Amino acid sequence: MTYCVGLCLDQGLVMASDSRTNAGVDYISSYSKLHLFQPAPDRMFVLLAAGNLATTQEVLNRIRRDLDQAANPNQTDPGPAVTLASVNYLFEAANYIGQVNLAVQNEHGPALRQIGASVEATFILGGQIAGQPHGLFMIYPQGNSIAATPETPFLQIGESKYGKPILDQIVTPDLSLNDGARVCLVSLAGTARSNLTVGPPFEVAICPKDALAPSQRLRLEEQSAELETMTRDWMESLRHAFFGLPHFPWEQPSTASGPEAEGPHQMQS
């Protein structure tokens, strides 16, 4: 089902996704779901995609075609009125992508509904236009969108429930970009462990504010040393934290407690 997450932090954006795509359990493939657009020097957009793969790919192709046609107008066709190069505000970019999404779904929807399949796609858009703050939007299949705010500094699409608690516990607007990348990977890896439709490679893009470009692109392949190291480090850290929790009033003191305990104290009733 995919899992993608975007963070809108004071320092910039972190965009992360998995790569697993499936048409049932007997047909599993790997497709990148993180797409970078730099259609002009004064702007950058990163799109994360979830849902029907044919829809998300066609949306991206239409976005690119619109940019091509706007850059090459001729007598008979002035090109599209709105593109990622022409919008003046980030929310206009979200609206534009939403309209393209709706158009693709409307074209193919009737045929898919006949077989009970879903044509829907959902996107996370992160980006910045020079002179404006960076921002993060979730674009619904219906074409409208919501923005991340300091109160809600992250957005998720796809198989989001497994990975949400760690984001709730760690992500605040003042989190560093590198810590943001780390928590996205932990959230992705935890989800992939619990749900077969989410899997590596995991991609992360770190986009500092005002840079109008990613400063780091990370791609953790399945069975890579980096991914195994990260998941093993997190597992060890998490277990260490858990077995150091305070004991219940009826338990024996620390010497009789679980592994890796660090002298837990009695809980106060």
Added chain:
Amino acid sequence: MTYCVGLCLDQGLVMASDSRTNAGVDYISSYSKLHLFQPAPDRMFVLLAAGNLATTQEVLNRIRRDLDQAANPNQTDPGPAVTLASVNYLFEAANYIGQVNLAVQNEHGPALRQIGASVEATFILGGQIAGQPHGLFMIYPQGNSIAATPETPFLQIGESKYGKPILDQIVTPDLSLNDGARVCLVSLAGTARSNLTVGPPFEVAICPKDALAPSQRLRLEEQSAELETMTRDWMESLRHAFFGLPHFPWEQPSTASGPEAEGPHQMQS
């Protein structure tokens, strides 16, 4: 939606549940979902319930009525053939409860389907009959059931996704009962933080093998000192573990890292 979890460990069973029930966002109540049955000296059963509250309550009432009627037979009515007191195997108890569940759902199902509501209920049954191992079953709305095994030592019902990663990472069959109770509470609290339909009080029953009774019953009330202490301790431990994770190769060494870092080492590519 409820969230309940049962652990089947070498040392015995741990059964845990939340208490929030809702009929839409404007009607939220609190009902216990953990039910203890000790219908004879040689057996103990704990039932956790999720789904339609009217169904789960009627199932429990029918179970109790069957026990009453079997204990008080008369000329005209010999009482039910099967009760929780008469079954010889734990899986027979699961089948019996499944049949009662199915009967209640079949009776009320047609009326609920007319308004598009679900009559379904799902249960987790933990228990032991003297002379046999303790065990854990998940009873489906259709009346059949599956059992926990050493490979799958826990079962969840209700809003299970948020709380699954921590169980995947901590629970093994050799986990102590007290650690089992702790991980259930962490899993419940994390879920409640992320989903409004799950909430305290949280109930936990620790049932050592061969005891045929709970050795501890815990109930953490909303806004109680115990619950606030536990959630605060877990938040602090989790954040400490997270901010101690190794850094990416492009990051500065530990002195420039996030809070509470413990000299993280560089990741190996």
